[in-house]
Amino acid sequence: xxxxxxxxxxxxxxxxxxxxxxxxxxxxxxxxxxxxxxxxxxxxxxxxxxxxxxxxxxxxxxxxxxxxxxxxxxxxxxxxxxxxxxxxxxxxxxxxxxxxxxxxxxxxxxxxxxxxxxxxxxxxxxxxxxxxxxxxxxxxxxxxxxxxxxxxxxxxxxxxxxxxxxxxxxxxxxxxxxxxxxxxxxxxxxxxxxxxxxxxxxxxxxxxxxxxxxxxxxxxxxxxxxxxxxxxxxxxxxxxxxxxxxxxxxxxxxxxxxxxxxxxxxxxxxxxxxxxxxxxxxxxxxxxxxxxxxxxxxxxxxxxxxxxxxxxxxxxxxx
Amino acid sequence: xxxxxxxxxxxxxxxxxxxxxxxxxxxxxxxxxxxxxxxxxxxxxxxxxxxxxxxxxxxxxxxxxxxxxxxxxxxxxxxxxxxxxxxxxxxxxxxxxxxxxxxxxxxxxxxxxxxxxxxxxxxxxxxxxxxxxxxxxxxxxxxxxxxxxxxxxxxxxxxxxxxxxxxxxxxxxxxxxxxxxxxxxxxxxxxxxxxxxxxxxxxxxxxxxxxxxxxxxxxxxxxxxxxxxxxxxxxxxxxxxxxxxxxxxxxx
Numbered sequence: 001x002x003x004x005x006x007x008x009x010x011x012x013x014x015x016x017x018x019x020x021x022x023x024x025x026x027x028x029x030x031x032x033x034x035x036x037x038x039x040x041x042x043x044x045x046x047x048x049x050x051x052x053x054x055x056x057x058x059x060x061x062x063x064x065x066x067x068x069x070x071x072x073x074x075x076x077x078x079x080x081x082x083x084x085x086x087x088x089x090x091x092x093x094x095x096x097x098x099x100x101x102x103x104x105x106x107x108x109x110x111x112x113x114x115x116x117x118x119x120x121x122x123x124x125x126x127x128x129x130x131x132x133x134x135x136x137x138x139x140x141x142x143x144x145x146x147x148x149x150x151x152x153x154x155x156x157x158x159x160x161x162x163x164x165x166x167x168x169x170x171x172x173x174x175x176x177x178x179x180x181x182x183x184x185x186x187x188x189x190x191x192x193x194x195x196x197x198x199x200x201x202x203x204x205x206x207x208x209x210x211x212x213x214x215x216x217x218x219x220x221x222x223x224x225x226x227x228x229x230x231x232x233x234x235x236x237x238x239x240x241x242x243x244x245x246x247x248x249x250x251x252x253x254x255x256x257x258x259x260x261x262x263x264x265x266x267x268x269x270x271x272x273x274x275x276x277x278x279x280x281x282x283x284x285x286x287x288x289x290x291x292x293x294x295x296x297x298x299x300x301x302x303x304x305x306x307x308x309x310x311x312x313x314x315x316x317x318x319x
Numbered sequence: 320x321x322x323x324x325x326x327x328x329x330x331x332x333x334x335x336x337x338x339x340x341x342x343x344x345x346x347x348x349x350x351x352x353x354x355x356x357x358x359x360x361x362x363x364x365x366x367x368x369x370x371x372x373x374x375x376x377x378x379x380x381x382x383x384x385x386x387x388x389x390x391x392x393x394x395x396x397x398x399x400x401x402x403x404x405x406x407x408x409x410x411x412x413x414x415x416x417x418x419x420x421x422x423x424x425x426x427x428x429x430x431x432x433x434x435x436x437x438x439x440x441x442x443x444x445x446x447x448x449x450x451x452x453x454x455x456x457x458x459x460x461x462x463x464x465x466x467x468x469x470x471x472x473x474x475x476x477x478x479x480x481x482x483x484x485x486x487x488x489x490x491x492x493x494x495x496x497x498x499x500x501x502x503x504x505x506x507x508x509x510x511x512x513x514x515x516x517x518x519x520x521x522x523x524x525x526x527x528x529x530x531x532x533x534x535x536x537x538x539x540x541x542x543x544x545x546x547x548x549x550x551x552x553x554x555x556x557x558x559x560x561x562x563x564x565x566x567x568x569x570x571x
Contacts, residue, residue, distance in 0.1 A: 008479055062476075062485055064448060064458060087444065089478060093460055096413075096448025105412045105534045108443040125542065127336055133343065133539045139532035145444070183457040183487035186473070191481035203570055227571065239355070239497045245463070245477065252437060260570050262561075271332070271439070277545060281568050283561055285553075295547045299564050303553025312558035316571065319562075 001027045002054075002071075004085040004094065005045065007035025014199065015086040017048050017153035019146060023084050024049030024156075026115055030080070031168075032056065032071065034063055034090065039167060046168040047155045053170040060185045064093035065178035072101040074173065079141040082120055084113065087147045099143050107135055109251075110146045120144065128251075128270025129277050148199065149255050149278075191246075198249065201230035204258045204279070206249055208234040208272070210265025210286055210305060214242035219309040220264055226316045232256065234272045250275035265305045268293030285309070320373035320467060320489075322364040323424050324397065325434035325450070326357040328381055328388030332439055343536040344410045345440060347381070353388035356435035358395070358502035360495050364433050365396045365503070367467055374398045376427065380408065380419050386518070393513035394505035400518040401427075407523055407530070413441075414531035417449030422526040425454060431472060432492040436461055451492035459485050460494045 003023035005016030012033070023029035031050040033041070035057060042053055054074070056067050071083075071094070083098070085091035087109055099106045107113075110122040111132070120142040124133045198204060205227065207220040217237070224231040232249040233242070249256055250272040261279035266272060268284070268291055276282070277296055284297035285308050294300040301308055328351035330336060337346045353361075364375040375397040379389055382404055389400050403419050411419070424432055432454070437444035451458035462474035463482060473486040474493060505513070523529075551557055565571045 013479070062457070062459070062487075064460075068452070089461055089476075092444050093448050093458060096417075096445035097452045097458070099414055099445065100417060100449040100452035103414070103531065105414045105531055106443065106445050107534065108413065108445060121537065126539070127338075129542055130544075131539050132542050134537045135534055136537055137532065137534050180455055180488070181451070181457045183459050183485050183491070185476075185483045186486050187484040188478070189481045189483070227565075235497075241498060241501075245496055245498060251442060252439075260565065260568055269332075270336075281564070283564065285557075285561075289550075289552075294550055296545045297550075298548035299560060300547065300550035301553050301557040301561065302550060303557050307555075308553055308557055308561075311555075312561055315558050315562050316565075319571065 001029045002032050002080045002083045003029050004032045004034070004091055006090055007033070007037065007041065010038065010041070012041055012044060014153060015088055015148045018149065018151040019084050019086055020045065020048045020050060021153050022113065022146070022151040027081060030054055034058065034067065042170050043167045046166060048153065049156050050168050052168050055170050055172045056175060058175055061175070062183040062185060063090050064097050065181040065183070066175035067094050068097035068101060069176050069178055070173045071098055073176070075102060075141055081115065081142070082113070083141055083143045085143070085145050087145045091145060095143050095145055102141060104139055104141060104143060105137050107137060107142065107144045110144050111150045113144050113146060125274055129274040147255055149257050195225070196228060196230040198230045198232055198247065198254050198256055202259045203227045203229035203262070204232050204249070204256050205229045205262045205264065206232035206234065206266060207237065207264045208266030209236045210267065211237070216306065217242055219305065219313070222313050223262070223309055226313055234266055234269065263293055263297070264309060266293055267291040268296070320367060320371040320430045321428055322368050322373060322375045323427065323429045323432045324357070324360045324364040324375060324377050324392070325420055325432065325447070326361065326377045326379045326388070326392050327354045327438045328352065328379060328384065329354045329438065329440040336440070338539070342410060343539055347384070349384040351384050351388050353391040354435065354439050356437070356439055356497055357392070359497050359499050360433040360435050361392050361395050361397060362500045362502040363465055363495050366500060367431065367465070371467065376401060378420055378423050379403070380411070380416055383520070389518060390513050391505065393516045394509040395503055396509060399516055401521060402518055403521045403526070405522045412531060412534045413443040413445050414449055417446050417453060418528045418531060419526060420446070421450045421453035422528040423521060424450070430489045431467065432456070432490070434492065434494050436494045436496055447492055447494035454490070454492065456490050456492050457487040458492045458494070459487060462493050462495045463499055465493055465495065465499065
């Protein structure tokens with residue numbers, strides 16, 4: 001099993017460790033690690049079950065072309081049973097290029113993956129998560145993109161860790177010149193992130209078109225602040241330019257599974273539901289009593305967000 | 320600069336999607352609309368073409384139906400359209416789609432190919448990268464801003480932490496996010512002009528490419544249903560029920 005893991009700051013990403021947990025469950029996991037790397041990071045990969053590490057560091061080159069070229073070369077000398085990546089930016093770029101090079105498809109947006117005989121089977125939530133399709137590819141190597149939060153990251157722990165122990169063997173993969181397909185990263189900008197992040201927060205407050213105007217999103221932010229929650233949004237108001245894409249929850253945005261999700265002025269389009277329906281508790285406030293969001297809400301309030309939210313914020317402030 | 324924009328006609332997302340019995344392929348009605356995601360790509364293409372005295376050609380694969388979605392792109396201002404329609408392409412996956420698009424694009428002189436990051440109906444999210452690989456071009460992906468210079472293109476590329484400034488030589492493939500530019504609405508003149516613009520229709524035989532290995536849908540089952548709970552009308556006190564539930568869940 002090849003599992004793609006990227007570096008973020010001085011750690012492997014949470015998504016990468018989730019994928020690694022699945023990879024090691026299915027067989028011997030080799031981490032394809034993208035980033036500068038360090039002994040601490042490689043040790044973490046070992047603790048999470050990587051038997052070995054293939055290290056790629058693309059520096060200021062956009063990773064997709066050189067990494068896909070190097071991996072394709074490696075596949076030629078012995079294909080893995082599965083190449084598992086996440087539904088994330090560099091993962092998608094590498095998977096797409098690699099698949100086109102190898103002449104095989106990509107099983108995208110998987111929520112689970114299983115080995116089946118010599119092949120793989122993947123589950124996909126379709127039609128807003130109301131149905132689950134099981135798919136397979138007729139020919140390997142099998143490249144799968146799994147949605148974030150499909151698996152739970154966990155260190156091996158106990159006896160297995162004691163046997164494995166230490167840093168797994170790390171092999172640095174040479175990145176070939178990708179010629180005309182090369183793009184370079186001239187500058188990197190880190191956007192300041194305030195407060196709890198969507199993927200990690202235990203409470204998420206989101207807003208949708210029902211807020212009526214970009215200014216009304218302030219209500220979502222105030223409630224979020226009061227609850228120490230992350231704030232999210234539907235695709236509709238992201239596309240309308242009310243809030244940045246980083247806040248988008250849904251099929252083409254982030255997947256969240258917080259303890260409590262509060263949907264404000266969100267009707268519950270399929271695109272949105274698939275990104276939040278696995279939240280432990282869902283509270284929805286919407287004017288339209290027939291809004292689909294109510295069919296999955298533990299508590300549905302049929303009402304005007306402009307009336308309910310100020311009172312809710314006030315009540316929480318006075319607690 | 321000659322810009323090619325990949326677009327897709329999709330069933331209106333406002334209507335419930337249905338799958339064909341047996342094949343489990345999405346049923347595509349005669350009347351499909353331009354994927355909203357593609358309006359951003361078309362707009363970006365138009366702005367670059369206008370600034371460089373160039374052209375915009377849209378390329379699309381799939382059953383044409385009424386062709387309404389393609390006309391939408393032409394009405395915005397695209398100069399011409401290439402439509403690849405072939406019964407043998409039903410149920411195509413991302414790689415087959417990319418092979419077809421790349422083959423059709425490769426028949427033309429182009430400097431820049433623009434595509435959305437993923438379609439609204441299929442959302443595999445890997446087609447632009449595959450097209451780039453097949454064209455032997457760099458893929459500058461998830462652009463929130465695009466600028467072209469003398470033989471080069473520079474984008475702001477969305478990252479987990481913020482954004483990167485990424486640059487490459489042309490020709491190149493750029494995938495754009497919604498919000499990269501504000502798409503224009505077709506004018507009356509645009510709509511009238513669109514009726515006269517050329518739409519070239521191609522079939523697989525014209526392209527010299529073949530389908531990728533099949534992906535199969537083995538089964539479809541209903542997901543475990545999450546049932547709704549309590550629904551209350553707000554008569555001025557609904558916030559109290561929310562506070563009570565938050566307290567019960569021990570998050571406040």
